Amino acid sequence: MSAYRVELAQGETLFREGDAPTTAFLIESGEIEVGTHQGGTYRVLGVLGPGDLLGEMAVIDDSPRTASARTLTPTILTPIDRAQFAERLETADPVVRALLLSQLSRYRSALAQLAGTQRTPWRARTATAATSEAASGALDKIRLESQLREALERRELEVRLQPILDIATQRVAGYEALTRWTHPERGAISPAEFIALAEETSLIVPVGEYVLREVCAALSRLDGAGADRFIAVNVSGRQLGDDAFIRRLLDTLAEYRASPQRLKIEVTESLVLDYDQVARFIGHCRAAGMRVALDDFGTGYSNLGHLHRLHFDTIKLDQGFIRQMDDPRCLAIVRAIVGMAQSLECDMVAEGVETPEQLLQLRTLGCQFAQGWLVGKPLPMGEALALP
Numbered sequence: 001m002s003a004y005r006v007e008l009a010q011g012e013t014l015f016r017e018g019d020a021p022t023t024a025f026l027i028e029s030g031e032i033e034v035g036t037h038q039g040g041t042y043r044v045l046g047v048l049g050p051g052d053l054l055g056e057m058a059v060i061d062d063s064p065r066t067a068s069a070r071t072l073t074p075t076i077l078t079p080i081d082r083a084q085f086a087e088r089l090e091t092a093d094p095v096v097r098a099l100l101l102s103q104l105s106r107y108r109s110a111l112a113q114l115a116g117t118q119r120t121p122w123r124a125r126t127a128t129a130a131t132s133e134a135a136s137g138a139l140d141k142i143r144l145e146s147q148l149r150e151a152l153e154r155r156e157l158e159v160r161l162q163p164i165l166d167i168a169t170q171r172v173a174g175y176e177a178l179t180r181w182t183h184p185e186r187g188a189i190s191p192a193e194f195i196a197l198a199e200e201t202s203l204i205v206p207v208g209e210y211v212l213r214e215v216c217a218a219l220s221r222l223d224g225a226g227a228d229r230f231i232a233v234n235v236s237g238r239q240l241g242d243d244a245f246i247r248r249l250l251d252t253l254a255e256y257r258a259s260p261q262r263l264k265i266e267v268t269e270s271l272v273l274d275y276d277q278v279a280r281f282i283g284h285c286r287a288a289g290m291r292v293a294l295d296d297f298g299t300g301y302s303n304l305g306h307l308h309r310l311h312f313d314t315i316k317l318d319q320g321f322i323r324q325m326d327d328p329r330c331l332a333i334v335r336a337i338v339g340m341a342q343s344l345e346c347d348m349v350a351e352g353v354e355t356p357e358q359l360l361q362l363r364t365l366g367c368q369f370a371q372g373w374l375v376g377k378p379l380p381m382g383e384a385l386a387l388p
Helices: 056-061 084-092 094-114 130-154 193-198 206-225 245-255 276-289 319-323 328-343 356-365 381-385
Strands: 006-008 014-015 023-029 032-038 042-048 068-071 074-081 156-164 171-183 187-189 230-234 264-269 290-297 313-319 349-350 369-370
Touching: 014 369, 023 056, 023 130, 068 074, 068 156, 068 369, 074 130, 074 206, 074 381, 084 130, 130 171, 130 193, 130 206, 130 356, 156 206, 156 356, 171 193, 171 206, 187 193, 193 356, 206 230, 206 245, 206 264, 206 381, 245 276, 264 276, 313 328, 328 356
Parallel strands: 171 230, 230 264, 264 290, 290 313, 313 349, 349 369
Antiparallel strands: 006 074, 014 068, 023 074, 032 042, 032 068, 156 171, 156 369, 171 187
16 A cells, blocks of 8 residues: 555445545546435436546635445555645646536536436446547646655656767766656656656656755766766756756756856756746756757747847757758758857757768768767766776
């Protein structure tokens, strides 16, 4: 039994009328009967099964339970606390709104039956195909979010390091920290999926702190081995806007006795919309001795009119350009970006380098660093730190 999983035997009571609405539940397996006492008579309001939500209306309304719930068969449930609902509703997630409308419809149906206007127990199976699909997607997200919370608590997320090559010396200059999650049932979960899910809620904050602690531990190992290498780590929009983030980061570096000069903070280009905020963030980082990189440069948000205000130490060119360098026009753009980075006194990292021909072209253009499968895939931390 864990905080993220409830198992009940047949005939057990999950909650009773009048109980406080602390938690809702997602039924993973089994069946639960929902009923109420009216005039001394027990009336069944519904029978719920796998994929159904239970107890959510009382949580949303913050009102006592209006019915009781007991298991008809052995049942497994995923608890969902009030904070999870509050975060979803606050950000007006359209999928969750669709889910909420579906649940409101079910709730009204139950109330109608309780009032005697409906004779037979209902089942939550009357939604349209579109609503049903949206609700199913929302339930999958809620389930995955709970599982991600549990994985974070159990330290099951893995931080891997992808090597970054100094093109001139052909030696590893540093690494980018990348987070991986292997789900016990689904296997490897795409970072695009679980990081996006974390960014929809406050989960991105503990995930980010988790990654930074792992990176600081790795930096401490590098310092102890005398290796002159850096580790780059991405920050989220929430971390970018948190005034206390830099202080917490410096405290963590101090805890691990790691050098701030070895840490490079990467800001994804899509976050560079509030130029004043980003400029302040870069200033705080550089004052603390940390370098800052502009990640995924060229993905559609670039505004060269503001770039001179943002004192990045590194520009990371998006892999889309590298893949198309056989096109003379694309090659001309890469040449111009390399020249611009040199004029701004920035290093440049070319992402997505996969062939020796691409690496040779980048060397000829004067690009300092390369990252991609030709250089090395993301490796477990121990293997990456042992690279020559």
